[in-house]
Amino acid sequence: MVNRKRVTSQDVADAAGVSRTTVSLVLNNVLDAQISEGTRQKVVSVARKLGYVPDAAARALVSGRAQIIGLVLIRRPYHIASDGFLTQILDGLLEDAHRSGLRLLFDIIEPEHQKEAYLNLVRSKHIDGIILSGPRFDDEALDALEKDGIPLVLIGQLPGSNICSVDIDNFNTSRQAVEHLICLGHSRIACITNASPAYTAAADRLAGYAQALKDAGLPYDEELVRFGDFNMGSGYKQMQSLFESAANFSAVFVASDEVAIGAKAAIFERKLNIPQDIALVGFDDLPIARYLEPPLTTISVPAIKIARQASSMLINTLRGEEVKERRVILEAPLTIRQSCGAHLRQN
Amino acid sequence: MVNRKRVTSQDVADAAGVSRTTVSLVLNNVLDAQISEGTRQKVVSVARKLGYVPDAAARALVSGRAQIIGLVLIRRPYHIASDGFLTQILDGLLEDAHRSGLRLLFDIIEPEHQKEAYLNLVRSKHIDGIILSGPRFDDEALDALEKDGIPLVLIGQLPGSNICSVDIDNFNTSRQAVEHLICLGHSRIACITNASPAYTAAADRLAGYAQALKDAGLPYDEELVRFGDFNMGSGYKQMQSLFESAANFSAVFVASDEVAIGAKAAIFERKLNIPQDIALVGFDDLPIARYLEPPLTTISVPAIKIARQASSMLINTLRGEEVKERRVILEAPLTIRQSCGAHLRQN
DNA sequence: TTGTATGCGTTATCAT
DNA sequence: ATGATAACGCATACAA
Numbered sequence: 241m242v243n244r245k246r247v248t249s250q251d252v253a254d255a256a257g258v259s260r261t262t263v264s265l266v267l268n269n270v271l272d273a274q275i276s277e278g279t280r281q282k283v284v285s286v287a288r289k290l291g292y293v294p295d296a297a298a299r300a301l302v303s304g305r306a307q308i309i310g311l312v313l314i315r316r317p318y319h320i321a322s323d324g325f326l327t328q329i330l331d332g333l334l335e336d337a338h339r340s341g342l343r344l345l346f347d348i349i350e351p352e353h354q355k356e357a358y359l360n361l362v363r364s365k366h367i368d369g370i371i372l373s374g375p376r377f378d379d380e381a382l383d384a385l386e387k388d389g390i391p392l393v394l395i396g397q398l399p400g401s402n403i404c405s406v407d408i409d410n411f412n413t414s415r416q417a418v419e420h421l422i423c424l425g426h427s428r429i430a431c432i433t434n435a436s437p438a439y440t441a442a443a444d445r446l447a448g449y450a451q452a453l454k455d456a457g458l459p460y461d462e463e464l465v466r467f468g469d470f471n472m473g474s475g476y477k478q479m480q481s482l483f484e485s486a487a488n489f490s491a492v493f494v495a496s497d498e499v500a501i502g503a504k505a506a507i508f509e510r511k512l513n514i515p516q517d518i519a520l521v522g523f524d525d526l527p528i529a530r531y532l533e534p535p536l537t538t539i540s541v542p543a544i545k546i547a548r549q550a551s552s553m554l555i556n557t558l559r560g561e562e563v564k565e566r567r568v569i570l571e572a573p574l575t576i577r578q579s580c581g582a583h584l585r586q587n
Numbered sequence: 588m589v590n591r592k593r594v595t596s597q598d599v600a601d602a603a604g605v606s607r608t609t610v611s612l613v614l615n616n617v618l619d620a621q622i623s624e625g626t627r628q629k630v631v632s633v634a635r636k637l638g639y640v641p642d643a644a645a646r647a648l649v650s651g652r653a654q655i656i657g658l659v660l661i662r663r664p665y666h667i668a669s670d671g672f673l674t675q676i677l678d679g680l681l682e683d684a685h686r687s688g689l690r691l692l693f694d695i696i697e698p699e700h701q702k703e704a705y706l707n708l709v710r711s712k713h714i715d716g717i718i719l720s721g722p723r724f725d726d727e728a729l730d731a732l733e734k735d736g737i738p739l740v741l742i743g744q745l746p747g748s749n750i751c752s753v754d755i756d757n758f759n760t761s762r763q764a765v766e767h768l769i770c771l772g773h774s775r776i777a778c779i780t781n782a783s784p785a786y787t788a789a790a791d792r793l794a795g796y797a798q799a800l801k802d803a804g805l806p807y808d809e810e811l812v813r814f815g816d817f818n819m820g821s822g823y824k825q826m827q828s829l830f831e832s833a834a835n836f837s838a839v840f841v842a843s844d845e846v847a848i849g850a851k852a853a854i855f856e857r858k859l860n861i862p863q864d865i866a867l868v869g870f871d872d873l874p875i876a877r878y879l880e881p882p883l884t885t886i887s888v889p890a891i892k893i894a895r896q897a898s899s900m901l902i903n904t905l906r907g908e909e910v911k912e913r914r915v916i917l918e919a920p921l922t923i924r925q926s927c928g929a930h931l932r933q934n
Numbered sequence: 935t936t937g938t939a940t941g942c943g944t945t946a947t948c949a950t
Numbered sequence: 951a952t953g954a955t956a957a958c959g960c961a962t963a964c965a966a
Binding site for chain 1: 593594638640641642643644645647648653655664665667668669670671673674675677678679681682690691692693694695706707708710711712713818819820823848849851852855873874875877878879880882891
């Protein structure tokens with residue numbers, strides 16, 4: 241007895257012997273207008289029996305709200321195929337969105353299409369608001385969006401803008417990670433970034449590395465710096481490049497666990513041991529970090545919490561509430577495991 | 588000079604000195620109606636200057652197409668926080684969707700809400716079609732959807748249904764993985780599934796394990812079987828449980844790389860070596876598999892290819908084309924690396 | 935307490 | 951070659 245044709249509110253109204261208005265009032269739980277309990281019951285039961293579900297497009301058209309939030313990344317598809325950070329963000333976002341009756345549209349935008357792609361997505365009103373993860377310095381469209389009044393929250397930061405954002409302190413956490421290495425006696429410390437320095441997070445993490453060196457009176461040596469590209473393959477390649485450069489180093493700070501996993505494989509391939517021959521510190525504390533061999537010392541980025549914070553800010557904005565704290569920075573402690581030998585020290 | 592108010596086709600029409608119809612005709616490249624080159628140029632340039640983007644809701648309402656496809660998983664949020672398979676699916680799906688001008692809505696549905704959640708998503712016409720990854724046996728709503736005429740493609744299989752699907756042969760690949768272990772001389776082989784046997788893939792993989800044992804004349808011992816739950820934590824826990832059972836075994840087949848990573852950590856924690864003390868075979872060949880220590884022998888599931896195939900089938904269905912091959916099975920070879928010692932053998 | 939009428943922005947069917 | 955007009959399904963101000 242399943243209906244083939246679409247069921248509209250008119251059908252429900254007819255079957256219940258009321259008007260479309262009443263149906264709408266009942267189903268949307270409008271508080272102002274009072275509906276007799278009998279009518280309400282009837283409408284609800286008829287609607288259920290008919291399997292009525294409001295048409296999203298019609299509702300969006302009249303209400304101006306699509307009930308969808310967008311998560312967008314400035315990346316290429318192959319960057320996300322193994323993105324352990326993304327899944328955590330999705331986890332956090334989805335829970336909150338569901339609780340608010342919102343759906344999640346996921347999209348990636350290739351760096352060169354930034355401008356048009358944003359505008360299409362937002363101006364088409366496909367989505368009510370947007371969470372953008374991993375902003376780049378060259379993101380021209382971002383401020384335009386903000387000015388357009390589109391609810392927008394950044395996961396990450398864009399210096400000089402007033403956009404809502406939630407992030408960790410990339411600079412100081414990186415510095416702390418490298419300081420840890422320095423404390424353990426390393427003075428030749430290589431660095432592989434998480435991504436191109438066009439990404440603000442990558443630039444900050446690299447700066448933190450440089451600062452730690454400087455604070456310790458250690459020279460910054462370009463020979464020891466490589467740029468990762470989000471995924472394990474890039475870590476593997478850049479680590480090889482480090483070995484091939486013949487520069488000597490006893491530790492590597494990799495500003496992304498994902499990239500660090502590739503680097504680690506390249507180290508083992510050389511028959512070198514971690515941490516005995518080379519100490520390794522990552523960044524992110526992906527779920528896998530603690531299960532790696534050896535368990536990875538890394539900066540614990542509270543990804544799910546970040547996602548929750550971002551969605552909460554976005555949802556508040558959507559509700560027209562004022563977000564007082566426009567730039568949230570969450571704690572990201574260094575989690576010491578066994579990839580840099582700290583656990584072996586006897587103090 | 589950016590417009591604050593929404594720009595509608597009426598605005599474009601006014602500014603270009605034509606009617607809304609003409610604007611629509613031009614911007615949608617309607618072939619039938621001929622538009623003078625001058626008019627076309629003018630409309631296009633005016634539209635661009637004004638930053639006009641058609642309203643998705645209005646378009647969806649009248650056309651009946653939301654231009655969005657849905658990817659849905661029957662899972663809980665914490666299941667996806669480290670889902671390496673999911674990101675690959677997203678990768679493959681997104682590329683195809685973009686090429687067809689489609690957006691991607693991502694959603695997870697908790698097992699107990701299956702029915703209502705599907706119906707809401709689809710009947711609301713939020714999405715034009717749905718790709719469902721990882722079906723369960725208890726998925727009552729699925730056939731209803733199919734009967735409703737909703738374009739639907741399964742990543743995985745649901746026995747006894749006629750739904751379009753793309754999958755690998757879970758049964759035979761699992762069997763092959765276990766046969767590999769048997770060939771290497773193992774006779775006490777434990778198994779940790781990827782998930783609850785309510786998921787069809789989990790049931791099939793377990794059956795493949797059992798079959799390999801049977802073919803080799805080996806007993807199926809319940810003591811050696813555990814059920815994973817998609818993530819690494821479950822693998823870690825079930826591996827511990829295996830050790831605690833005091834049953835002896837020299838190899839483990841884990842029907843998911845994700846779960847295998849947890850199992851591996853539990854093995855190392857016992858100061859046991861892989862493959863010398865315990866051989867390990869995974870399933871999926873996530874990008875990380877080759878970077879693990881030791882590199883993981885596993886079934887190479889072509890996740891991205893699966894996603895592409897699924898999206899291609901869905902998009903064809905959306906176009907009203909007949910999909911001739913309704914059940915596609917892709918190859919998933921066993922990739923032998925170093926986690927079960929095959930590379931050490933001298934033949 | 936409930937019904938009527940209007941409009942959201944677009945595409946599609948007619949005319950002209 | 952282009953314009954007027956009618957839906958699409960819903961929510962809401964207003965009427966009754």
